[in-house]
Amino acid sequence: MPILQGKGLTKAFGGVEAVSNLDFSIQERAIVGLIGPNGAGKTTLFNLVAGAFRPQSGRIRFLGEEIQGLKPFEICHRGIGRTFQIVKPFNTLTVLENAVIGARFGKSSKIFDSFDPTPIALDALEFVGLIKEKDLLCDNLNMGEKKRVELARVLATAPKVVLLDEVMAGLNPVETDRVMSLIQKMRDEKEITVFMIEHVMKAVMGISDQVFVMHHGEKIAEGLPEMVVKDQAVIEAYLGERII
Amino acid sequence: MKGSLKSILLLGLFLLLSFFPFLFPDPYLIHLLILSFIFSVLVSNWNILFGYMGIFCFGQQAFFGIGAYSSALLALKLGVPVPLSIVFGGFVASLSSILIGLPTLRLQGAYVALVTLAFAEVMRMTCSNWVGMTRGQLGLTVTALIPGAGRVGYYYVAFLLLLLSTIVLLKVMRSSFGYVTVAIRESQEAADSLGINVIKYKISAFLLSSFMSGLAGALYAHYIRILTPDIMSLHLMITILVMGMLGGIGTLPGPILGTFVLTFLSEYLRDFAQFRFIIYGTLIILAVLFVPGGLVSGLRSVETKLKGKRCQEGSS
Ligand SMILES: Nc1ncnc2c1ncn2[C@@H]1O[C@H](COP(=O)(O)OP(=O)(O)OP(=O)(O)O)[C@@H](O)[C@H]1O
Ligand SMILES: [Mg+2]
Numbered sequence: 001m002p003i004l005q006g007k008g009l010t011k012a013f014g015g016v017e018a019v020s021n022l023d024f025s026i027q028e029r030a031i032v033g034l035i036g037p038n039g040a041g042k043t044t045l046f047n048l049v050a051g052a053f054r055p056q057s058g059r060i061r062f063l064g065e066e067i068q069g070l071k072p073f074e075i076c077h078r079g080i081g082r083t084f085q086i087v088k089p090f091n092t093l094t095v096l097e098n099a100v101i102g103a104r105f106g107k108s109s110k111i112f113d114s115f116d117p118t119p120i121a122l123d124a125l126e127f128v129g130l131i132k133e134k135d136l137l138c139d140n141l142n143m144g145e146k147k148r149v150e151l152a153r154v155l156a157t158a159p160k161v162v163l164l165d166e167v168m169a170g171l172n173p174v175e176t177d178r179v180m181s182l183i184q185k186m187r188d189e190k191e192i193t194v195f196m197i198e199h200v201m202k203a204v205m206g207i208s209d210q211v212f213v214m215h216h217g218e219k220i221a222e223g224l225p226e227m228v229v230k231d232q233a234v235i236e237a238y239l240g241e242r243i244i
Numbered sequence: 245m246k247g248s249l250k251s252i253l254l255l256g257l258f259l260l261l262s263f264f265p266f267l268f269p270d271p272y273l274i275h276l277l278i279l280s281f282i283f284s285v286l287v288s289n290w291n292i293l294f295g296y297m298g299i300f301c302f303g304q305q306a307f308f309g310i311g312a313y314s315s316a317l318l319a320l321k322l323g324v325p326v327p328l329s330i331v332f333g334g335f336v337a338s339l340s341s342i343l344i345g346l347p348t349l350r351l352q353g354a355y356v357a358l359v360t361l362a363f364a365e366v367m368r369m370t371c372s373n374w375v376g377m378t379r380g381q382l383g384l385t386v387t388a389l390i391p392g393a394g395r396v397g398y399y400y401v402a403f404l405l406l407l408l409s410t411i412v413l414l415k416v417m418r419s420s421f422g423y424v425t426v427a428i429r430e431s432q433e434a435a436d437s438l439g440i441n442v443i444k445y446k447i448s449a450f451l452l453s454s455f456m457s458g459l460a461g462a463l464y465a466h467y468i469r470i471l472t473p474d475i476m477s478l479h480l481m482i483t484i485l486v487m488g489m490l491g492g493i494g495t496l497p498g499p500i501l502g503t504f505v506l507t508f509l510s511e512y513l514r515d516f517a518q519f520r521f522i523i524y525g526t527l528i529i530l531a532v533l534f535v536p537g538g539l540v541s542g543l544r545s546v547e548t549k550l551k552g553k554r555c556q557e558g559s560s
Contacts, residue, residue: 050437076439088434090427101423105439111421157439 001064003028003193004049004080004161009058011044018044020217021058026161031187031194033204033225036214037237042197043085045214046163049195050082051075062161077107081159083150085166085197089138095145096134099124099152106157117156124156127190128182144175151182155190162186164196168203176200180207205229213237261403265396274399278467280507281402285409285460287487287499289453292413295493296422297449298429300353302481303344303360304457306367309476311337311458312465313371313378319387319466326389330462337458338451340367345450349443361478368476383472386465398467405463406500409456413496416452425449479521486524490531492538501539 002025011019018041026032034042047053049060051072060068067075090098102124103117125131128148133141138149147167154162164183168176180203186192198204204211204225211228213221215237221228228234260267265274290304315333318324324332344363348356371378378384389398417425424445427435436442465471483506491502506527513523535542 052433052437071441072433072436073439073441076437082437084434084437088431090430090434092430093423093426097423101427101435101440102438104420104423107439109439109441109444111419111424153434153438 033208081154102156296425306364307457308461311461315462333462341454492540
């Protein structure tokens with residue numbers, strides 16, 4: 001049974017359907033890539049799954065339960081984490097405090113709770129390789145580090161599925177490789193299912209088990225990465241752009 | 245070393261303020277301290293919304309005024325004992341914050357500022373025009389705290405209120421609520437995505453902040469004993485803003501420090517009263533330019549410099 005599934009999802013802004021009657025299905029412990037030209041509706045789809053937008057129609061099932069209409073914090077508590085295309089670290093807090101927030105509230109929004117979230121946060125920082133930077137303010141980090149703070153933060157919420165929105169955009173090749181192996185390690189060691197929007201083709205081709213292609217709010221292709229890039233509809237969607 | 249020096253200073257300050265009316269029985273100084281205590285409570289609690297959560301609340305004067313009017317009217321019309329009516333004033337202010345808090349939940353930045361400001365103006369106009377109840381601009385003559393209560397009595401009640409507010413804020417901000425507030429200020433979307441129920445905590449912050457502000461307003465009314473709708477004027481909000489910015493928003497000691505400095509300063513600048521807002525404006529500009537984090541951050545950087553010096557001396 002798929003861990004995450006969408007059926008007939010639609011979300012329009014004004015007259016434009018950013019996501020249009022879209023179906024998708026993701027197997028547990030898969031790494032699934034989501035590609036498509038700019039404005040295809042990829043981020044909007046993530047916002048629907050993460051609860052930031054409510055779909056105008058359609059259903060989303062996670063672990064067999066319908067979750068459309070839940071608030072973002074409730075979706076997080078259920079076990080779906082996300083990062084943002086434009087990073088949103090808590091700049092005036094330290095790296096550790098950022099991760100502590102994920103650990104502290106990831107499963108419950110209660111304030112007066114007695115458990116200590118710090119060990120979980122430290123684990124997450126260790127995992128993404130930010131232990132040495134733990135006492136720095138996020139404001140002072142470079143882009144690659146900020147992206148890893150977002151990863152650590154979401155890992156600290158102990159998710160079953162993560163939605164990664166272009167985590168590799170703006171990274172240099174070394175950092176890109178590092179994040180690619182991090183994503184694989186997340187799946188292999190933490191058994192997390194990964195759904196990732198990515199423009200960096202090397203990454204999509206390199207680590208995805210399966211790729212979805214969106215165009216004008218619709219899913220126009222899906223399958224193994226090497227099959228998808230040969231698909232005629234995909235090539236037309238990207239007409240004028242080089243995919244690889 | 246450092247920590248203990250700080251606690252000794254704080255303890256000294258606490259003892260000084262505890263015995264002040266007996267050490268220096270100067271009614272004028274005591275009066276200024278009472279005002280400083282009351283306004284410290286108001287500014288500190290506004291700071292929770294503005295400084296910590298990043299909610300552009302420009303209607304704090306309404307909570308102060310609503311607390312004042314509710315308590316004054318309850319005592320006057322129904323003869324409720326004043327200490328009780330003050331607590332009631334806090335609750336009414338808190339209730340009113342739901343009215344103002346809810347519409348601001350979905351708004352951002354400047355819109356929040358406009359809505360909260362408009363709310364305060366509507367409240368002021370209501371008090372001004374509901375003459376049958378409030379006597380409008382003529383004002384109410386407010387009951388004393390306790391019949392025959394003297395200045396020293398008010399001093400201790402105001403001092404206790406500030407202690408209470410400070411302890412509550414310390415406790416709350418050192419719990420994970422402190423993280424929640426800053427997370428919401430830095431990115432509401434990120435906070436939400438990490439499992440924080442943003443709406444619930446914004447409402448909680450409004451409830452707490454307005455309750456304390458309402459208590460402060462009520463105590464103020466029973467101390468000054470004349471209450472007009474001007475208590476909710478924009479002037480008060482500007483004063484709150486200046487006090488906060490001067491001391492340092494987003495910190496706990498900042499608003500208290502700023503309030504004391506400005507209260508005493510404006511008394512000594514009394515002769516220039518007509519220039520008050522020009523002076524305030526200049527202060528804000530100077531603070532923003534030279535000590536953007538307010539006096540508290542200025543003090544902290546002096547402290548780190550001193551510490552650095554001491555380390556150097558130690559090592560040489
Ligand atoms: N909050 C919003 N309000 C109005 N229109 C929006 C909003 N978010 C997205 N859109 C529109 O929806 C369409 C899809 O946008 P979306 O951000 O989902 O694309 P994307 O596939 O993530 O693109 P990119 O690769 O550039 O990130 C675009 O036409 C965009 O302008
Ligand atoms: Mg996008």
